[in-house]
Amino acid sequence: MANGLFSFSDVHVEVEGKEVVRGASLTVNPGEIHAIMGPNGSGKSSLSHGLMGHPAYEITSGTVTLNGADLTEMEADERSRTGLFLAFQYPLAIPGVTVANFLRAALQAHRGPDADMSDFRSLVKGEMDALGIKHDFATRYVNDGFSGGEKKRLEILQMAVLGPRMAILDETDSGLDIDALKTVAEGINRFSGQDNGVLLVTHYQRLLNYVQPDFVHVMMDGRLVKSGGKELAVKLEEQGYEWIEAEVAEMAGAN
Amino acid sequence: METPKLSPSQLTGPEWLQAKRAGSLTSYNDLPLPQRGLHLWRYTDPRTFVIDSAEATTTSVESTFADVARVEKQHFDDGHLDALVIDNQGQTITSDLSADASAAGLVAGSLTAALDSHRELAERYLYALVNTAFGKFEAMNGALWQDGVFVYVPDNAVLTRPIHLLREAGTNGSRQFPRLLVIVGANAEATVIDEYGGGADEAGDTPSYSNGVVEVFGGAGSRTRYISLQRHGRGMNAYLTHRAQIANDASMVTVPLAFGGATTKQNFGVNLNGRGANSEMAGLLFGGNYQHFDNHTLHHHTVGDTYSNIDYRVALKDRALSAYTGLIRIDQKAKNCEAYQENRNLLLNPGTRAETIPELEILNEDVSCSHGATVGPIDPLMLFYLTCRGIPTDVATRMIVSGFVASTFDKIPSDARERVAAIVESRLGDI
Known part of the structure; x- marks a missing residue:
């Protein structure tokens, strides 16, 4: 298999001593949009957190690479600076830290401590306009008292400002009304390009009506058990996950 | 003795x-x-x-x-x-x-x-x-x-x-x-x-x-x-x-x-x-080394239709200790009062110690009153959120502490704010 842009191979993730991802592998090539779908508790979010380097989600075996660099042993901040991005399902509030200061610190960290930041304001304002975010948003404290839609917009704004090579979006559609969903989807589509990759992690295929994935993978019980194209997501939407469970059980029986 | x-x-x-x-x-x-x-x-x-x-x-x-x-x-x-x-x-x-x-x-x-x-x-x-x-x-x-x-x-x-x-x-x-x-x-x-x-x-x-x-x-x-x-x-x-x-x-x-x-x-x-009186207290304490702080606050409502609020914040590092006792007293005849109190303690390393003792002496029932206290280290999830945007851990820690003190800073006139900021900055320097 080609190394691609981003790939993880036979990744196992443990939370509090319990294995929640039990050998997952995937390769994303530049320009591709992948989706991982699966029922609640299948390990999707744990995989996302483990890939990003969450201290409580330990990768116990397997490797993760991005653009030729081995991320597996890196801390979260190094993974980010290498080009990995995770949009949170539940973004954290940071009281007392403004959105502008946060974005500036993040961008400065990516560019290096002595890098020129004179374009910062225009860059952020431009991306805010594109996402329909009012400029006074920049002076508010990060996610502090934000609505669900505002939080998700801020995640997409961060992605747009930092311009990662690989973006993982964890349940970014959850809790959004249809207008917010469209805005967020437009943000993802604008971001997605020939040089970067996108991995959508989602329970529902609602977002996939607005962001067309090239590949859909199904996660169950800590493993990626089935892959296909967009039609797989449609089938899951119509028929649920039971038929895959049956299929997996049958294969396990055959073995 | x-x-x-x-x-x-x-x-x-x-x-x-x-x-x-x-x-x-x-x-x-x-x-x-x-x-x-x-x-x-x-x-x-x-x-x-x-x-x-x-x-x-x-x-x-x-x-x-x-x-x-x-x-x-x-x-x-x-x-x-x-x-x-x-x-x-x-x-x-x-x-x-x-x-x-x-x-x-x-x-x-x-x-x-x-x-x-x-x-x-x-x-x-x-x-x-x-x-x-x-x-x-x-x-x-x-x-x-x-x-x-x-x-x-x-x-x-x-x-x-x-x-x-x-x-x-x-x-x-x-x-x-x-x-x-x-x-x-x-x-x-x-x-x-x-x-x-x-x-x-x-x-x-x-x-x-x-x-x-x-x-x-x-x-x-x-x-x-x-x-x-x-x-x-x-x-x-x-x-x-x-x-x-x-x-x-x-x-x-x-x-x-x-x-x-x-x-x-x-x-x-x-x-x-007096009726309609309104008192806000916004405290900030930042201790290091072996410093020992013992602080009390009191809001005493002697008449009704009065409002008070306390937000007392403590950040400690090294082996510093803080004990905070916050008393709200509302007299029996003081009806229709509002009184709030919150004490947050941020422990920047093990070895620090914070005690928080809220005290309420409320002698009538026609009041709105609440108090809360937290003692703990920096939320690791907050830290993860900042670091996974590329911000190094030490910078992220300083950002979170700066955020913690920001609401008090807003209450400090600009004349003194610079000096206070410099003190906080120097305390944050070796975190």
């Missing part, structure tokens, strides 16, 4: 004051030492604040003092202050007033001088809130203060710029008894920055000693901001009692900031004495 009896060589001042001083001295000598382990003395040894001689001493404070005094003088000359008062070890008080403030009738300067020039006010208000009934150490200040600071803002006077008080303590082995009386008249408006510095520099030095009292009065409809900035040297043991009283429709913002000292015990309280 038997504490030494104090017999000062003289009790200064006019006759009425000498009587107050004599009464205070008797109280000090007669009152037993607060019993360790009992209420408000659970965490601090009262012997820390006992002295063996009644005479205040002074030392040359040129070295520690000159820089700050120069900065503030510049602020004054640049027109950022309505008054600058320099209190050198409770003995020499010098002051400058802006032309506007003088025209508005502001008085800011020596308390001893005010005993003559504003005798009626001084006699009526001095000792009205903090007196012998308060306790042994308050009585000691009442007997022994030499000169202090007097601030009087006449009715309807609106001062837009801060009145900055620099209260400088002596170095190793020095003893001082700072005293402050602030009277803000009806419908008047003023901001007082009460900045305490100096004292023995290092924890290993012969300690310096300070025992201070602050009384603040807000007249009907007045708007007062009082900022207490404690940035003593690490070899200072300081005791301070503050009480304020506000009349109907008066508002008061009290900002206790504590950074310095070895062992410090500070008590800030506001009595809400």
Whole structure:
């Protein structure tokens, strides 16, 4: 298999001593949009957190690479600076830290401590306009008292400002009304390009009506058990996950 | 424990004051030492604040003092202050007033001088809130203060710029008894920055000693901001009692900031004495090394239709300790009050310790009241959120702490904010 842009191979993730991802592998090539779908508790979010380097989600075996660099042993901040991005399902509030200061610190960290930041304001304002975010948003404290839609917009704004090579979006559609969903989807589509990759992690295929994935993978019980194209997501939407469970059980029986 | 009896060589001042001083001295000598382990003395040894001689001493404070005094003088000359008062070890008080403030009738300067020039006010208000009934150490200040600071803002006077008080303590082995009386008249408006510095520099030095009292009065409809900035040297043991009283429709913002000292015990309280009175307290304490902080706050609602809120924040590193006791008292006849209190403690490393004791004495049921307290390290999830945007852990930690103190910073006038920011910044430096 080609190394691609981003790939993880036979990744196992443990939370509090319990294995929640039990050998997952995937390769994303530049320009591709992948989706991982699966029922609640299948390990999707744990995989996302483990890939990003969450201290409580330990990768116990397997490797993760991005653009030729081995991320597996890196801390979260190094993974980010290498080009990995995770949009949170539940973004954290940071009281007392403004959105502008946060974005500036993040961008400065990516560019290096002595890098020129004179374009910062225009860059952020431009991306805010594109996402329909009012400029006074920049002076508010990060996610502090934000609505669900505002939080998700801020995640997409961060992605747009930092311009990662690989973006993982964890349940970014959850809790959004249809207008917010469209805005967020437009943000993802604008971001997605020939040089970067996108991995959508989602329970529902609602977002996939607005962001067309090239590949859909199904996660169950800590493993990626089935892959296909967009039609797989449609089938899951119509028929649920039971038929895959049956299929997996049958294969396990055959073995 | 038997504490030494104090017999000062003289009790200064006019006759009425000498009587107050004599009464205070008797109280000090007669009152037993607060019993360790009992209420408000659970965490601090009262012997820390006992002295063996009644005479205040002074030392040359040129070295520690000159820089700050120069900065503030510049602020004054640049027109950022309505008054600058320099209190050198409770003995020499010098002051400058802006032309506007003088025209508005502001008085800011020596308390001893005010005993003559504003005798009626001084006699009526001095000792009205903090007196012998308060306790042994308050009585000691009442007997022994030499000169202090007097601030009087006449009715309807609106001062837009801060009145900055620099209260400088002596170095190793020095003893001082700072005293402050602030009277803000009806419908008047003023901001007082009460900045305490100096004292023995290092924890290993012969300690310096300070025992201070602050009384603040807000007249009907007045708007007062009082900022207490404690940035003593690490070899200072300081005791301070503050009480304020506000009349109907008066508002008061009290900002206790504590950074310095070895062992410090500070008590800030506001009595809400008139309908429509409104009191906000926003405290911040940042401790390091082996510093020991023991702080109390009080909001006492004596009448109904009053509002109070306390947000007291503590950040600790190294082996620092903070004990905070916050009391809300609402009298039986004080109906329809709102009173809120929150104490957050951020422990930046293991080995720090924070105690938080909320106390409520609410004697009627027609009130809205809440209190909350948190003690803990930086939320690892918050840290993860920042680091997975590429921000290194040390920078992210400093950002979170800066955010933690931001709400208090908003309450600090710009004149003092820079200095406070510099102190916080230096504390954050080696995290």
